[in-house]
Amino acid sequence: MRDASGALWKLAHTKTPIGLVIYSDYEQRNELITELELLAPSGIQVLRATTLDEARPHPRALVLLTPPDEGATVLELDGRREQFVDRQVPLLLFLLRGGEGLRVLADAPGLASWLNGSEVEPERLQNIDGAAEIKTFIERTGKSPEAWLAAYEAGEISETFENILLTHRARLLGGTP
C-alpha cells in the first residue's frame, strides 16, 4: 500500500533521524501536520518547531519542523546533520514543492542522501485511479469505502494502525466521513 497515509505512517514510525514532507500550499501543510499528529507512535510527544535549535533537545519527540526560511534551514541541517544522527524518533522537515528548500537540497548531497526513501509528497501519491483503488479496497476489506466508514463510525472496527490507515484511505476514496 503506497498511499499518502501509509507513507506518512511509515515515515513517522521509521527510526530514520530525518524525514521530508513535501507540501503544495500552506493549507495542505496544516492538514498534514494534523494528520501526522494523529499518526504519531503512541506515547510519543509531537513537537512543532520552526528552528533546528528548538528541535535538537528533543530526540525522542516527533518534531514537525516548519522553518520560515526553508533554504537556509536545509543548508544548516546539511552542515549539522551529525548532531541529529542519534534521534530515536524522526525530525520531519516540511518543504514547499517547487520552493527554495527543495532547490537547495539538490546542492546538499549528504542530506539528500540521508533523505532518500524518507521523502513523502502526499499530493503525488494521492493522484490515484479512483475506480481501481476502490476495487482494490473492496477486495482487501470486503467493504466499500462508505460501508467501511459506517462500520468504523459505529465502533465495529478495532483501532489497529492498519485499520486507521484503511479508514483514512476510505475517506480519500470518497466515503462520507
Add this chain to the structure above:
Amino acid sequence: MDWKALAPHKPLEGGDPLHVPRPLGDGRRLASMMRAGLGPFAVAGPVGSGKSTEIATATTELNLDTELFAVDLSLDQFLNMREITGADLLWAIGGSLFEVVARPHLQLQLELPDEERSRLTGKCPSHQGHLESGPYRDAFLAVVREFKKKALSKSQVAILLDGLEKCPEEKARIAVRTFLSLRDEVEFAFVVPPSLVIGPANVELLSELRVFPIRPVPVIEKQGAHWKEGRQFLADIFRRRMGKDTNVEALAPLMETAAISSGGLPRTFLQLMRDMGGYATVANRELPTREDLDNAMRDQADSLRRLLRDGDMQVMQAADGSDGLEIPIERRVRLLTHGLLLENEVEDRVIVRMHPLLGPPDWISLYA
C-alpha cells in the same frame, strides 16, 4: 523484525562488531598506505558509499601499529561545516587530540603553556570572534609535539577526518590547505567533496595529495569482476545488522534485487531494505513481499529524480559505460556526488553508469 536496526544513515565506529570488511578492504588498504607515509589522502566518493565507516576502520587498523597513534574525528559533530574557519578546524582537531590522549587507556598529561591549553579547551574560535588561525596552529602543534615527546613508543600521529565533504567547496579547499601545511608533523586522511579532486582547477592541489576513492561495490558483472563479493558484502551487512535470528534465507531473492537496485551503495541498499520492511509493517506482514520492495524502490527513485536537472538523463544515458569524461565537469561532479552517476573500476579502467533506479522499470531485471 526490527527493521530499524538497519540504521542506513549511521556510519560504524572502528572495531564495531557490525562492521563487514569491503570486498577490496578499503579501510585496511588506506591504513597500510598511511603507514607507508604515502599521504596525505583525500578520500572521495558518492554519498552513502561508506567513506565514514572506512575512515573509522583505517583508524582502528593504524592503532594496531605500536609506533603510530591514530585518531578519527567527525568534524560535523561539533562544527557547522557550512561556516567553518581555519581557526575552528585547528581548535577542533587540536582540542580533540588533547582530550583523547588524556583518556584512561593512555593517561598522558600533556604539559602545555596555559595560553595554548585554554585556547584548545575553550569555546569554538568563531563563536568568540577569533578568526586568526595562527595562534590555534601553534596550540595544535604544541599538542602534537608534546604528545610525541611523552608517548615514547608512538613516534607518529595520524589524524583521519570526516565531514569536509559537507563544506562549501572554497571552505573545503582552505581546510585542505591548512592540513597540507601540517603534513610534516601529522599523517592526514580527510574526506573531501568530489568537486575538490576532479577537474583541471584542482591540478595544483592534487599534486600535493593522493586521492583515495571509495566507490560503490560492484553488484553486476558490468561493474567489475568482484560483483559476487559485492552482493555478498551487502547481504552480510544486512545479516549482521538484523541479528542472527532473522530469517535471511526467506529474504534472499528480495535482498538480491535490492543489492542490484542500490547500484552497490551500501546506504541505498539498507534504505531499500528498511523501507521494504516499513511497507510490510504497514500492511501488517512479518515478511515483506516483492510489492513492498517495489514500493521502496519507487520511493528511492522519486528521491533520486528530484535531484535531476534538465538534460541530466540524456547526458547519463549517452555516457553509460564510458569513462564519463565527455560530461561537462560541473554536471559530472554533481551527478557523481549525488550518486546519480556511479563510477566503478573495471579492468583497470574507470567507467560510469547511471544509477539503476533511474532507468526504465525493466532495467533492474536487465541488470540482474
